[in-house]
Structures are given as structure tokens and as C-alpha cells.
Amino acid sequence: MKYLLTIGLISLGTISISAQTKKPAPVKKTAPVKTTAAATAGSTAIVLKNMADSASYAIGVNIAQSMKKDLGDLNTTVLLNAMKSTFDGKAPLMNDEVSEKIMMAYSEKVKENQSAATIKEGKDFLEKNKTAAGVKATASGLQYVVLKEGAGEKPTAADTVICHYKGALLNGTEFDNSYDRGEPLTIPVSGVIKGWTEGLQLMSKGSKYKFFIPYDLGYGLRGAPPTIPGGSTLVFEVELLDVKKGK
Incomplete structure (x- = not known):
């Protein structure tokens, strides 16, 4: 039955990127033109130079929107520092077991506040x-x-x-x-x-x-x-x- 069975943690969202291509009309070969896109985050200009940059920005926005909606008032300074340290290969301040327990406890607290x-x-x-x-x-x-x-x-x-x-x-x-x-x-x-x-x-x-x-x-x-x-x-x-x- 749909509703009686017991039903973990918060999803951060899924990003899908699709592209369609069609055969272009013949054109004269020209030198490649470098294109850029810029986004402003606070006072910092973010320049998107290539697809990897654009994907990185899109993923960051997607994750932030999901976390802002579902996870309440996180300390973004600590969050960003933790992400940068992890990408830089630095050892985390807590192991996986402790991290999981903390995330579960915080998730329950947020849900309880939302359902008060x-x-x-x-x-x-x-x-x-x-x-x-x-x-x-x-x-x-x-x-x-x-x-x-x-x-x-x-x-x-x-x-x-x-x-x-x-x-x-x-x-x-x-x-x-x-x-x-x-x-x-x-x-x-x-x-x-x-x-x-x-x-x-x-x-x-x-x-x-x-x-x-x-x-x-x-x-x-x-x-x-x-x-x-x-x-x-x-x-x-x-x-x-x-x-x-x-x-």
C-alpha cells in the first residue's frame, strides 16, 4: 500500500544537463572566438570562461538553493571552508561516522521546527x-x-x-x-x-x-x-x- 509502509535524509537536488545538436551549415573556417559570462555574487564578479566553470556555478547554485530551503540557518562561512578544505584534500575535523550522526540530528531538528x-x-x-x-x-x-x-x-x-x-x-x-x-x-x-x-x-x-x-x-x-x-x-x-x- 502506498501510505502504510514506513518511509532518510534530505536530498540536495539533482542536476541534469541536456544538449541537442544539429548539423551546421557550411561556413568559412575562422579563428575561435573566446566567450565569457559573468555573474555577480555580492561584490565578487565570477567569470565563467568555459563549460566546466558554468557547470560548477550551476551546481553551486542548485546545492545552495536546496540547502537553504531544507536545512535552515547554516553557517555558510564554515560550510564553504569545509568544502574548500575537502576539495584541497585536507583531513576533515570529524570522521564519517560522527559527520553522519551530526547531519541526522540537525536534519531532525530542522524538520521538527518546520512541523512545529x-x-x-x-x-x-x-x-x-x-x-x-x-x-x-x-x-x-x-x-x-x-x-x-x-x-x-x-x-x-x-x-x-x-x-x-x-x-x-x-x-x-x-x-x-x-x-x-x-x-x-x-x-x-x-x-x-x-x-x-x-x-x-x-x-x-x-x-x-x-x-x-x-x-x-x-x-x-x-x-x-x-x-x-x-x-x-x-x-x-x-x-x-x-x-x-x-x-
């Missing part, structure tokens, strides 16, 4: 919702309502389930619906978001539950673009049709 309003909306909703009639909550923060209680067996994390479902955001925007497709979902209990993995094991075969899933048990700070924003609390109705026991 959505996260707050979800937390406020869940705080109020947990006192509503019929709502139960687990230690993880998952909330649910029993719409219909079945009498069959309960699945384990090792099992596969067949179920119908529909999922929506807090504002009611529906992002997935197996009923509309006319085909139930067959999926391992351990192969879905955390809120589903926990919730399915509460259900007996034949049950229908409504789940309110906090963002950290759903798609986290990443979300599932473009339909599910990062930090979103999700609402699912799930009907457990059958359980296939795992080995």
Missing part, C-alpha cells in the same frame, strides 16, 4: 480526545475506539493480516481508502507504521477500530509528501477481515 504547528495541533487534539466517550489509550500514546468487536483470534507481529481501512488527517482530508479501491489490504503486521503494528494486535478477527495515531507512531517528522505533512496526527478506521499466521 502541525505537531502542536496533533498534541492538542489528542489531549482533548483522550477524555472523549469510548476512547482508550495505550502507554505509547496510541488512542482508539472500538466500533465493532470481533470474536476471532488476534494477530501477532509475526502474522499477516487482511483488512479494509480508510485514513485521514485531522482536518478530515482523506488520503487513502481501500473500500474505494474495492480491494482489502494484505500486509505483515510488522510491515506497517508503528501505530498500525500496535493497533492491529489489539484487534480480534472481525473487529473494526478507529485509531488516532500520534506523529511519532505514524510517519514522523518526514511525513508522506505530498499528501501527509511531517508531524501529522492520523485518523484510521481499520476493519480486520482475516489473520494469516506466520511461521
Whole structure:
């Protein structure tokens, strides 16, 4: 299923350069003419003398635009110094393992800041919702309502389930619906978001539950673009049709 499977780090963008050529009309051979293009960066004039220069400039702009959009307020002086040192073959101040941990931690911080309003909306909703009639909550923060209680067996994390479902955001925007497709979902209990993995094991075969899933048990700070924003609390109705026991 498109939205239930769990889905790393920030992409810096992809640059593609395409060229078309056609056979030129015969002309008299002349001495090559040197052409230049100039771009101004602050008070520094950048002269693009050849294709390598132009490609270097285009790549630099592409990377900077992506990082400015996705990575927040970086220290550009440190960033440029690190890049120059690396191109010059100098040893980095930190090894690959430390660098990766720092980038991941910073990425999560940026995503959390970007999703702050959505996260707050979800937390406020869940705080109020947990006192509503019929709502139960687990230690993880998952909330649910029993719409219909079945009498069959309960699945384990090792099992596969067949179920119908529909999922929506807090504002009611529906992002997935197996009923509309006319085909139930067959999926391992351990192969879905955390809120589903926990919730399915509460259900007996034949049950229908409504789940309110906090963002950290759903798609986290990443979300599932473009339909599910990062930090979103999700609402699912799930009907457990059958359980296939795992080995």
C-alpha cells in the first residue's frame, strides 16, 4: 500500500544537463572566438570562461538553493571552508561516522521546527480526545475506539493480516481508502507504521477500530509528501477481515 509502509535524509537536488545538436551549415573556417559570462555574487564578479566553470556555478547554485530551503540557518562561512578544505584534500575535523550522526540530528531538528504547528495541533487534539466517550489509550500514546468487536483470534507481529481501512488527517482530508479501491489490504503486521503494528494486535478477527495515531507512531517528522505533512496526527478506521499466521 502506498501510505502504510514506513518511509532518510534530505536530498540536495539533482542536476541534469541536456544538449541537442544539429548539423551546421557550411561556413568559412575562422579563428575561435573566446566567450565569457559573468555573474555577480555580492561584490565578487565570477567569470565563467568555459563549460566546466558554468557547470560548477550551476551546481553551486542548485546545492545552495536546496540547502537553504531544507536545512535552515547554516553557517555558510564554515560550510564553504569545509568544502574548500575537502576539495584541497585536507583531513576533515570529524570522521564519517560522527559527520553522519551530526547531519541526522540537525536534519531532525530542522524538520521538527518546520512541523512545529502541525505537531502542536496533533498534541492538542489528542489531549482533548483522550477524555472523549469510548476512547482508550495505550502507554505509547496510541488512542482508539472500538466500533465493532470481533470474536476471532488476534494477530501477532509475526502474522499477516487482511483488512479494509480508510485514513485521514485531522482536518478530515482523506488520503487513502481501500473500500474505494474495492480491494482489502494484505500486509505483515510488522510491515506497517508503528501505530498500525500496535493497533492491529489489539484487534480480534472481525473487529473494526478507529485509531488516532500520534506523529511519532505514524510517519514522523518526514511525513508522506505530498499528501501527509511531517508531524501529522492520523485518523484510521481499520476493519480486520482475516489473520494469516506466520511461521
